[in-house]
Amino acid sequence: MVHRRGFLGRSVLLAGGWSLFSNTWAQVLNINDAINKSGRQRMLSQRLAKAYMQLGQAIDVERSRKILDLSLSLFEKQLAELRAFAPSADNKLVLAEMEKAWQGYKQVLLGKLPNQQDARNIMALSEEILALAQTSTVQLEKYSGSAAGQLVNLSGRQRMLSQRMAKFYQAQQWGVAPADAAGKLEQARKEFVAAMQTLSDAPGDTARIHDELTLAQQQWLFFDAALHQNGDSMNRQRNATNVATTSERILEVMDGVTGLYQQLA
Numbered sequence: 620m621v622h623r624r625g626f627l628g629r630s631v632l633l634a635g636g637w638s639l640f641s642n643t644w645a646q647v648l649n650i651n652d653a654i655n656k657s658g659r660q661r662m663l664s665q666r667l668a669k670a671y672m673q674l675g676q677a678i679d680v681e682r683s684r685k686i687l688d689l690s691l692s693l694f695e696k697q698l699a700e701l702r703a704f705a706p707s708a709d710n711k712l713v714l715a716e717m718e719k720a721w722q723g724y725k726q727v728l729l730g731k732l733p734n735q736q737d738a739r740n741i742m743a744l745s746e747e748i749l750a751l752a753q754t755s756t757v758q759l760e761k762y763s764g765s766a767a768g769q770l771v772n773l774s775g776r777q778r779m780l781s782q783r784m785a786k787f788y789q790a791q792q793w794g795v796a797p798a799d800a801a802g803k804l805e806q807a808r809k810e811f812v813a814a815m816q817t818l819s820d821a822p823g824d825t826a827r828i829h830d831e832l833t834l835a836q837q838q839w840l841f842f843d844a845a846l847h848q849n850g851d852s853m854n855r856q857r858n859a860t861n862v863a864t865t866s867e868r869i870l871e872v873m874d875g876v877t878g879l880y881q882q883l884a
Contacts, residue, residue, distance in 0.1 A: 647704035650763040651771050651881045656697045657756040658775025658877065660717075662870070663694045664748035665782035667728060668741050669866070672789035675733030678856065679863045686867075691725065701755070710758045717751040724748055738795040745786065749779070767883040770821060773814055775877040777835075778870050780811040781842065785866035788846055792859050808843070815839065818876070823883060831876045838869040 647653045670687040673679060698718060705711040724744040727737050760772045787804040790796035818824070819832050842865040848858040 647700050650706070650759065651765075651767055651883075653701060653704050653706075654756060654759045654763060654768050654771045655775055655877055655881045657701055657752060657759050658772055659778065659874070660694060660697055660701070660752040661749055661756060661776065662778040662782050663690045663697075664724075664745050664752055665779055665786050666690050666870075667694070667724075668745040669782050669786040669789055669863075671728060671733055671741055672738060672786065672793055672795070673859070673863055675735070675738055676789070676793050676856075676859065678789070678859045682867075683863065687728070691728065694721070695725075706762050707758065710755060710762070713751055713755045713758065717748065717755065720744070720747050720751060735793065735795050738790070738793060739797075742786075742790055742795065742797060749783075766823060767880060770818070770823070770880040770883065771877060774818055774873060774880050777811060777814055777818075777873040778877065780807045780814075781866050781869045781873065783807045784811070784842075784846060785862050788862050789859060792855060804846070808846070811839070825879070825883075828876060828879050831872060831879065835869060835872045835876060838865070838872050841865045842869050 647656060667687060667690045670683045670690065673683040674687065698714070698721060702711070702714045702718070705714055724741075724747075727740055727744060731737060756772055756775070760768045784804050784807045787796060787800045787807070791800055791804075815832070815836060819829075819836075824832070842862075845858070845861040845865045848854075848861065
């Protein structure tokens with residue numbers, strides 16, 4: 620049985636060592652912080668769906684429950700912070716639309732034990748939330764008008780792509796993926812690789828950022844290999860678990876990189 624609400628407080632403590640969850644419970648500090656948090660909403664839209672797919676297939680169950688619970692709580696918290704900070708009428712409007720879409724997404728995520736019928740709906744709803752979060756993040760980047768804001772957006776989007784690839788992989792394993800899932804997974808893969816090159820070539824990179832990007836490239840090799848695993852049905856659970864764990868590792872690294880770009884003036 621998937622009991623979600625009871626995991627919320629405990630999940631925060633267990634995940635407390637991750638950069639992903641540090642400094643995310645305060646108010647929005649500045650425009651770069653807003654871009655980072657809005658970009659993180661994109662990632663959470665995909666991470667929630669990934670965790671749901673994993674729970675439905677009994678993949679890395681305890682961790683998947685924690686991921687789902689904490690991601691739900693973090694999305695709601697950040698949405699409230701972003702709505703309070705929204706610097707323009709257009710941004711306020713998009714965030715209001717996101718609030719409405721979020722209520723529907725959350726209801727399906729929490730309504731029943733994970734099942735294939737709802738999973739197909741979740742795949743569609745996660746795309747709707749992602750599109751709104753992307754619009755909001757681009758609005759904030761344009762409002763910032765800075766090179767640092769562009770890098771926060773681009774590096775933050777890598778977090779989303781890591782979860783998006785894993786989402787489509789797990790949905791394919793469960794038989795609930797849309798017909799274009801393979802193409803979208805491959806497109807996300809190409810976008811991730813291209814963005815890593817752009818970030819590595821960015822003239823404003825510090826030595827610390829360079830080192831973290833090198834680590835991210837190493838983690839990408841493990842994640843990419845997991846996505847391309849082949850094997851018979853007996854290996855399916857092990858392969859899906861590898862995707863679950865490697866997607867979290869690269870997410871953690873790229874969230875740290877995004878935080879470093881946020882600090883650039």
